[in-house]
Amino acid sequence: MRAVRDETTTRAGAGERFVAVFRERYGELYGLGYRLLGDHGEAEDVVQETFLRLDGHAVLDRPGEEVAAWLRRVCLNTAYNRLRGQRRASARLDRAGRAERVDDEADPAATPLLEVLRAEQQRAVRQALASLPERQRAALLLRHAGYSYAEIAATLDLAVGSVGVLLARGERAFRDAYLDDDPDPGANDALP
């Protein structure tokens, strides 16, 4: 009888912890998913899938920072899988470049022309990001979304001392991809 009660109590505790983690981490994971996918519905789906994988996972018993790093890693991988496996990348990019905004992140204050300009900016950035190796892309995205070197290292499962070089290479590759309309040969000669 006591064993049954303990099991029930443990399950209830895990449920409460899961809900607390969901509330605490949902916003940042949504932000990561949206930055990569550029679509509200897909970002939402990716975060939901991420939490489905957390549900009942042993990592939930680990300290909060470890859970957070695990969630970010799964979220990024799930988003990458979507970008890679669904053969919809070109359609998505095309859609992102169209005159209309298709998700509910549209700014109701913007004029159609500004909306087009913004959509084109985002399309170009995501296209450049998509051309980077996954770890460089993740490091760049995480760093410029405000994560510390320690958090990036925990998410990507690497040493803190390796984050700098990953960022340096990722940012250089990003610049080359983003500014490919205005090539500047030799600009990177200073970099090893």
Next chain:
Amino acid sequence: MPCPDLGALRASLDAPDGAPAAARDHARGCPSCSDTLAELQRNAELAALAVALTAPSAPRAPAQVEAALTRFEQRRARLDETPVATAAAPATPAATVTPLPRPGRLARMGARTRGIAAALIAAVVLTGLVATPAGRAAASSFLAQFRSQRFQVLSLDPSQTSQVGDVLAELVDTGVFTGDAHQASGFGEPQVAADRAEAARRAGFPVPVVDPAALPRGIERTPQRILVSPAREVRLTFDRDRALDYLRAHGRPDAQLPERYDGTQLVVQVPAVVAQQFAGRDGGPALLVGKAGVLGLGTEGGASLEELREVVLDLPGLPAETVAQLRSIGDWRNTLPLPVPTDEVRWSPTTIEGTEAIDFADPTGRLHALLWQRNDHIWGVAGVVSSGEARDVANSLN
């Protein structure tokens, strides 16, 4: 100290007081490392600006997180009800996930709120045009007689944008303004036209020929496609009782509104827009040349446009500076306020063939746009071009 490695130099940019700062100190006296550090800094700044552009427009609100949690629990419950699917793929949890039904209730509500809010913000902006005595007189007619000849930028920082959005969304959610969601969905879904003639027929005005010689290098000479958003009318109905509930719930217990206001319709005449889209080297859209008609606004019912404008501009929660900007606009008959998010767009006044215009640029300086008004139409050129290239195209549109 030997020359630090690339990673240490990069880390020194993010840790001014930490150990990696030693790498930056070294670079001050080492020409080679100094050049590398400068290059790393430029790359990091560009990446920071660019990645910021991909962020959601606002953080998830607590209510959105709760709604997501509810959806998650529903989804998990559905999965629990399908034991075959769950048992079939234990090693690949993602494969068992049932796609979320879309558009879901939340998404539909979001779209509705968004659409009506878009029309509302247009109304708020345009009601700023009747801030003068002459404007009040004109507002008593069914439709404000407005012919925009120039723009005035309405600067909105992220906080102000968020506040305005929150207020407008709440007005819709609480039923203060109601309207048809399809009717009110912003400026409408653009449709592809076969050619300029068809676009002109749908829009109701001539579509300009873009001189191929004026197009920048790397841009296709003919439009990739021509998009038309037809003109239409959006009607929003004002509910006086719900407005009073709203005001009283937001610290105005003594708020009063005349009964005759109830049921007044705000009528927004949204102009047609034509955009010619030109492809760049990668086949994606690189340049847009746009032309639109003018906007109209008025009311039908017991409240005049000026009275409804006062109700909206006095709403609790709107940023004081934004309201002040709207109220301060002179020359209301000829000035169209343009809401511009200051964190995403830089702007400066300029001229196109003697006509006042606004030059926009994104924070990275890679994208530029020009907007001006001429002959009762709004014109625009935007894309992955320099300011000078955009100007060449603009000057060719006669």
